[in-house]
Amino acid sequence: MRFYIYAFLCCVWWDVTFGARRIKLGLGEPNSPETRNAQPVVDYWFQQKLDHFNPTDKRTWKQRYQINQDFYKSGGPVFLMIGGEGKMSSKWINSGAWIEYAEEFNALCFQLEHRFYGDSHPTEDASTANLVYLSSEQALADLAEFIVGMKAKYNIPPESKWIAFGGSYPGSLAAWLRMKYPHLVHAAVSSSGPLLAKIDFYEYYKVVEDALSTYKPACVTQIKLANQMLNAIIKSGKEIKYINKKFKLCDPLDRNNKKDVSNLFESLADNFAEIVQYNKDNRKSNMTDTNAIITLETLCDIMTNESIVSPLEKYAAVNDRMLSSNNLTCTDYVYEKEVNILKNVSWESSAASSRQWTYQTCTEFGFYQTSNQDEHVFGNKNPVNFFTDMCVDVYGEKFNTDLLAKGVDRTNWMYGELNIKETRVVYVHGSVDPWHALGITRTKTVNTAAIYIVGTAHCANMYPSATTDLPQLTKARIAIKAFLSDWLTISDDLDSTNQETVRFDSK
Template identity: 45%
Template structure:
């Protein structure tokens, strides 16, 4: 359950891991309990390959190298066709994407060669012996982009594709990388599809939970108010030691609840809020091909529970949601100890409980992005995990101060431009239900930097395989993106 808590932790984004399989941690609200890469690989038949990569692209005196994992699908390639490069993110690259997904529909129509490169420090791509702070200094979006550039250059030369047009694909954090790859290396990548990409870095991101409020209300008008009432009732119980035995029982905790500091309370409250945050972010997605489980839990299901007066007061319904999620993911009990979580997150070994992506991703948020989904706005349904709670984790886990965090986020926006993207041939799809759209681009910047805002869809929806249940506007969005690619590849 330590990892399950990681799964609620930062709620960050970003990949969906739209392109990864992960055991779960608190990040982009990207990960659910998925099958491991090996299991999925056996099902898909995709063969993993290895690329010799530089450890530090920005120090010519450092000659150290390592092996980076990648995958290839040549089934649709026609001589002279483009090369599609799917970018991995904050979790293991899932080879299921080599046989499924909208990008392969495009590849078949356009005769494209398809490659997927795993992100350094995630999955099996281990540039260093451990995850110590000395090693993690080589983990950044800048190094990841340089990995992509070097991979593209070497593979193009080796395969005789130097004259081919390359298109970058990514969802969530990899969506940002796709846009930035085109922005920073325009001579190497011709176009990019940057799905659900948070392009603006920010320390405090209370807007995430504001979108959660609106998304819940779109299903049932009183749903967010019921959640808010339940969360406040739970906060009151946490402040009363005499209520802790009842809370322990109500939420099936692994041991008796102990609230020693504000971090303990915030950790527990955010963990339970994560049930709603995760479901909203991935509402009605189509990730079954990845090996995901529990995708039948939707906003409608959660609001149905919260609206069921037969279960008791909103607090009792909130506990019922927690039990539903535990049953869905076969979790026996919840570990509500912040100190236990802190121990997991500071374990620097590759065998550690947060090595699947939690320690790495939270490090990136503390040193580049922020993205902390706080309860600092009054227009959201949860209580008790303010910005200070998130910022203290940076100090607890990586010795990063609040001042260093703020400076790092400012540098990120200075380097990439935030919302003010100055490039061409980048399409930016987002879904209205997805809380991450608040940090993305939802209106056209220029005719060559179009946005595709898909009402009623969630995180990375346009990346998943089409199905009969898809909203008409989602099908139209996929078609629109294809027409853009078709036109751009002729330019």
């Protein structure tokens, strides 16, 4: 199975042979504007506490951050880009919509790498015992300590307003940071952030189905037929060699190994989910070679190609296209291989970040994208226990469904899920992005905004402006800038009484 991990915010998009591809979050690197002569990026290190909630623990570590002072003028705000579950990309310190806003508002810009990801290593390795210090709560405290530290180090005036930016998981962190530390953060832009922790995230594939159906209803019909045919072959035991060959499996399929079968179904479903979630999002990887761009239209055109008679043959053709685009020769799907790689505690492991992020899903969030109904488009081989079993298999017996349920409940009551109480946060979501199902797309609180962009995907508003942007995406970026302009004129102890829900579509 080909698992990919997508770094959640200002971080780089990466992939490994195995990883937590089933938890699809994050964004890619921005396409740097050719007209901007950015200064070389320097890494700096901030001494951070290991455990913010134990005053007797004096251990510290070095957290990586970067700074952009190109547009800063005295009296300007401070922008903070929050890192997510991947290595921090230097490209984001010089590019992206937030940098365009920084130029407009003369802002000083920082980006901070998330603990346990990239080069920010709080402990000697990523053992399960050490991962107890990995949580969203510790990450938020890191951000608070960082803000206080940067104010002192760079002599930032106390009246300067800090604005937090984040996309995907860091989009959630941006909103939570504003809620938990309002005296430090004046406002926040939360892009594609899931605020509702949920173990069984069955809505994910419903959004994927809707996006594919909107382009071509026949596409969904063919996908469903292909999965039914695949299931019938595996169930009967006949023509297994055909499946091995057609889907280029790295290892022969054992139809009696339920977890391998589930992994295979999940991998093939992810061929579509990956493309839908990031459809036409202007990532750097999608800007360099127009011939290599794969969209949901590309895959649906294959699935509705009448020159290929069998739906299963079409499904295999989509898999071929995805293998080729990722420079892979075969489909790796063996469950035990994945578990063994995720058990590697070394920082040098190719799946280091996926081990960390999987841990967070097993203890805080869930977010498992299930497909377990008999009539499900992508089959019924991925019930929630398929995902929760991996928590036990990777981290040990105590990481069971009971611990996860308590962790998810704690996340929701600690942050307020979709009833979060805060002000001066703009929530941005795209209709094609499945994660909007766990986010805020309508506001009910004073001085908070929700922007819903029809036709855009995950974190699309965060990338640099481009001539190819949909008109509604351009309007959304303008609206975000308008909210920032308004909020930057408001003092910390005052709030206006407006509330906004803005929907941008192609009309």
